[in-house]
Amino acid sequence: IHDLKELTKDSSKEELREAFIKCAAKETYFSWIYYKNKNSSIVDTQLRNGNIPDEFKSIMYYTFGDYRDICLGTDISSDSNIKGISRKVKDILNSENMNSHEQNITPESWWENHGTDIWKGMLCILTNEIGDNQERKNKILQDPKYKDPPEVFAKRVQFLRWF
Secondary structure, eight states, X not given: OHHHHTOOTTOOHHHHHXXXXXXXXXXXXXXXXXXXXXXXXXXXXXXXXXXXOHHHHHHHHHHHHHHHHHHXXXXXXXXXXXXXXXXXXXXXXXXXXXXXXXXXXXXXXHHHHHHHHHHHHHHHXXXXXXXXXXXXXXXHHTOHHHHSOOHHHHTSOHHHHTO
């Protein structure tokens, strides 16, 4: 969450977007490294063949949902960093609302517009583990089963999602 913590109330919506993408991507990357080391080389082979292992895809869903909760201020964590980030999101969007003639942007509407970019960032970082083979990377990036972010899953109440 480092990139999100570094934002200020004067940060732009674009900086907010970039920070969410970077944080979710980094978490996905380090989760994959841990997952790959914990499991056999079979999971690495699965990824290289264009398939995200189901168990890891589930981890990605939880990560995506957690970042949605951070954005919307609905994360149930008592961590002060998370609460501070949620406040910053509102501050940045409120500041942008006052400085533009756009319709008021809420955390919910902002997420609806940028959740897909965050999900794509998570997929892109994962495909870096495949190497330079663009055809293999595209197999994941363009696969319909990975294309859309898991919004239905992410919209579940966090407490219930973790059961």
